[in-house]
Amino acid sequence: xxxxxxxxxxxxxxxxxxxxxxxxxxxxxxxxxxxxxxxxxxxxxxxxxxxxxxxxxxxxxxxxxxxxxxxxxxxxxxxxxxxxxxxxxxxxxxxxxxxxxxxxxxxxxxxxxxxxxxxxxxxxxxxxxxxxxxxxxxxxxxxxxxxxxxxxxxxxxxxxxxxxxxxxxxxxxxxxxxxxxxxxxxxxxxxxxxxxxxxxxxxxxxxxxxxxxxxxxxxxxxxxxxxxxxxxxxxxxxxxxxxxxxxxxxxxxxxxxxxxxxxxxxxxxxxxxxxxxxxxxxxxxxxxxxxxxxxxxxxxxxxxxxxxxxxxxxxxxxxxxxxxxxxxxxxxxxxxxxxxxxxxxxxxxxxxxxxxxxxxxx
Amino acid sequence: xxxxxxxxxxxxxxxxxxxxxxxxxxxxxxxxxxxxxxxxxxxxxxxxxxxxxxxxxxxxxxxxxxxxxxxxxxxxxxxxxxxxxxxxxxx
Ligand code: SF4
Ligand code: SF4
Numbered sequence: 001x002x003x004x005x006x007x008x009x010x011x012x013x014x015x016x017x018x019x020x021x022x023x024x025x026x027x028x029x030x031x032x033x034x035x036x037x038x039x040x041x042x043x044x045x046x047x048x049x050x051x052x053x054x055x056x057x058x059x060x061x062x063x064x065x066x067x068x069x070x071x072x073x074x075x076x077x078x079x080x081x082x083x084x085x086x087x088x089x090x091x092x093x094x095x096x097x098x099x100x101x102x103x104x105x106x107x108x109x110x111x112x113x114x115x116x117x118x119x120x121x122x123x124x125x126x127x128x129x130x131x132x133x134x135x136x137x138x139x140x141x142x143x144x145x146x147x148x149x150x151x152x153x154x155x156x157x158x159x160x161x162x163x164x165x166x167x168x169x170x171x172x173x174x175x176x177x178x179x180x181x182x183x184x185x186x187x188x189x190x191x192x193x194x195x196x197x198x199x200x201x202x203x204x205x206x207x208x209x210x211x212x213x214x215x216x217x218x219x220x221x222x223x224x225x226x227x228x229x230x231x232x233x234x235x236x237x238x239x240x241x242x243x244x245x246x247x248x249x250x251x252x253x254x255x256x257x258x259x260x261x262x263x264x265x266x267x268x269x270x271x272x273x274x275x276x277x278x279x280x281x282x283x284x285x286x287x288x289x290x291x292x293x294x295x296x297x298x299x300x301x302x303x304x305x306x307x308x309x310x311x312x313x314x315x316x317x318x319x320x321x322x323x324x325x326x327x328x329x330x331x332x333x334x335x336x337x338x339x340x341x342x343x344x345x346x347x348x349x350x351x352x353x354x355x356x357x358x359x360x361x362x
Numbered sequence: 363x364x365x366x367x368x369x370x371x372x373x374x375x376x377x378x379x380x381x382x383x384x385x386x387x388x389x390x391x392x393x394x395x396x397x398x399x400x401x402x403x404x405x406x407x408x409x410x411x412x413x414x415x416x417x418x419x420x421x422x423x424x425x426x427x428x429x430x431x432x433x434x435x436x437x438x439x440x441x442x443x444x445x446x447x448x449x450x451x452x453x
Contacts, residue, residue, distance in 0.1 A: 006383075008395060054383050056395055084377055084390040109375040109392045147375035149392065175375065176445075221445040223393070 002291070004242070004281055006054030011061055011247040011258055012043070014071065018064040020090050021127030022115065023354060024153060024188035024195060027063060028261050034251040040070040042271065044077045046248055049276040051081040055246075059086045063250065066093040072101040079106030086111065088151070091137035092130045096144075099137070103144045110141050111149040111178070117164035121157070138172050149176040150220070154205065154227075155195040162205045166212045169220050177220045179209065181227035185259040185314045191354055193345055202230050229339055233304065234311025234327035241289035241313060246280060254279045256286055259314045263323045289313050294324055298332045367438045369450035371411040376446045378406050391446060401430060405437060411450035414438075 015037055016027045028034065038046070047058065058078050065071055066089055078085045087102065091112040102110075112134060116122040119131035141148050150169050152158070158165070162179070169177040181202075182188045182195050197205075209224045216222070228235050238245050238257050247255040253268040254276065260266060266288065269279045280286060288294065292305050299310040310316075311327020319328045319338050326333040372378075376391045378398075387403035389396040398406060404424050408417045414434075421430055441447035 052383075056379075056381065056388065056390060057392075082379060084379070086392050108377055108390075111392070145374065147373065149375075175373065218445060218448075 004290070005244070007050075007246050007280060008055065008244050009057045009059065009246075010047075010050045010055045011059050011245065012046070012074075013061050013063065013247060013249050013258065014043070014065045014068045014074070015063040015250045017067045018062060018090065019067075019092055019128060020064070020130060022113075022125060022153075022187070023191045024155065024182045024186075026183070026186050026188075026258055029186065029190070034249065034253075037068075037250045038248075038252050038271070040073060042252065043070070043074050046271050046276065047074065047078050047081055047083065049271075050246075051083055053277050053280060055083065057084045057086065059088060061088040064090050064093060066091075066098060072098075072105040075102055075107045076105035084108050088113070089137075090126070090130065090134070092128070092133040094133075094137040094140070096140045099140050099144055099146070103146060107146070109149065110146045111151050112138055112141070113151045113153070114165075114168075115153070116158045117161050117168045121161070125157070135172065138174060142173065147176075148174045149178055150174045151178045151180070153182055154179055154197070155182045156197045156201065157195070159197045159201045159205050162208045163212070166208070166216075166222070169222075170216065174220050176223065178223045178225070180223075180225035183259075183312075183315075184229070185262055185312075185318060187354070189318050192342065196229065196342065196345075197227070199230060199343065202227060228311075228315075228327075228329045229343060231329065232331050234308050234315075234329040236308045237312035237315075237327070238309075240291075240306075240309040242280070242286040243290065243309075246276070246286075248276075254283070256289070257314065260285075262314045263317045289324070296324060296326060298330075298334075299326050302332065366414075366435060367442060367447070367449045368414055369411050370409040370414060370417065370438050370441075370447055371450040372406065372409045373446055373448055378403065389441075389446060396444075396446070401425060401428065401433075402437060405434060406441075409438075409441075409447060 016031050016034055075085050085107050086109045087107055088111045114134055115125040122131040123129050138148055152165050184192050209222055213222055241256050247258045249255055252270040252272045255268055266285050268285055269283045295310050299305050311330055313323045316325045316327050317323035320335050328335040328338050376389055379388050379390055381388050387398040389398055389406055408420055
């Protein structure tokens with residue numbers, strides 16, 4: 001066994017609470033089970049342990065991290081540890097005073113989600129009047145000198161408006177526009193039939209991005225993440241299980257990947273009971289799909305096994321029932337037909353979208 | 363795009379840091395980390411919008427034995443292609 005590499009990035013999911021209801025949210029379906037959040041002191045310890053373990057970047061995320069009153073304090077702590085910090089927010093709670101506190105605390109980068117170029121489309125998908133709040137937040141963030149990335153998740157209902165989305169990113173003058181297709185796990189898997197675009201939509205949109213890049217020359221820089229269902233090979237999920245990333249969930253559970261709770265039978269250690277260092281190097285859940293020894297054929301003897309690492313474990317489980325199977329998105333997988341079938345399934349009406357709900361009030 | 367960069371400046375989301383644990387110079391940005399060698403680190407730390415000529419003078423003082431001129435331009439262009447650097451004269 002080669003030595004275990006040290007992680008580079010920590011996803012700090014501060015809370016699952018969120019005022020929005022995006023139907024492709026990556027949070028677990030049983031949100032109410034994880035309401036016992038870590039306190040400030042524990043998060044500070046987690047950040048220090050992460051830095052000592054070799055983490056370079058911390059991504060503060062959620063839920064909506066801005067519901068945590070201690071966010072600026074945690075950012076400042078990360079800064080003191082010389083971690084690079086990035087915040088992903090829906091921005092409806094990003095008032096100028098809050099943004100200013102984050103700036104002073106040393107936040108390095110800001111990602112603001114937007115669901116559609118049109119206010120009605122955005123507000124329908126978030127289940128709240130959020131478009132104008134997001135627009136104002138972008139304006140305020142830029143005013144404070146934050147580098148702003150606008151994050152738009154793509155699917156059947158907004159993909160045809162990709163030009164409008166790019167135009168809007170130009171008008172709002174953001175530094176970067178990230179266009180990433182829905183990943184079909186969690187809420188998005190439940191809503192797959194209503195969210196999956198057609199191949200024609202995907203190809204037309206990809207061409208529109210190429211055209212825009214030519215026209216715009218880097219402002220905004222456009223990052224385009226293609227949907228893996230339409231690719232030949234799976235994406236290099238996590239750059240390999242237990243290799244680069246770790247996630248600490250709101251309740252303190254440490255996950256190799258933010259959606260790993262989808263896989264039954266895995267036991268997740270908790271930062272309340274063990275150090276990040278011992279979890280990263282010794283916990284069975286991090287060893288489970290580390291390296292290449294766990295791989296079945298065709299991955300085991302494939303020359304791409306250290307390029308895409310056999311794809312996504314959560315997706316393999318959701319589509320085949322076996323988390324150790326080759327990701328069926330790969331055209332070499334014997335189970336690839338399950339993906340092809342999903343692509344030709346008749347689309348479900350938008351009305352059938354199941355929005356994220358939380359079954360307790362907090 | 364191919365014209366020479368005259369006043370190199372790092373984009374605001376790129377930050378230089380020294381990694382004590384790994385004993386590495388790094389340029390960090392939201393999607394990744396670029397490991398830099400000594401001259402690379404010295405260049406990046408001076409990409410603050412000053413004229414390239416000034417930057418080269420400072421480099422020459424730090425690395426008197428190396429002839430870095432052309433390499434510097436190539437290095438800056440690679441960073442620009444990755445979206446990590448801009449020419450301050452453009453904006
Ligand atoms: S995806 Fe939407 S609902 Fe889920 S945490 Fe983000 S903003 Fe909230
Ligand atoms: S067979 Fe496995 S390793 Fe090879 S390309 Fe497909 S998923 Fe990747």
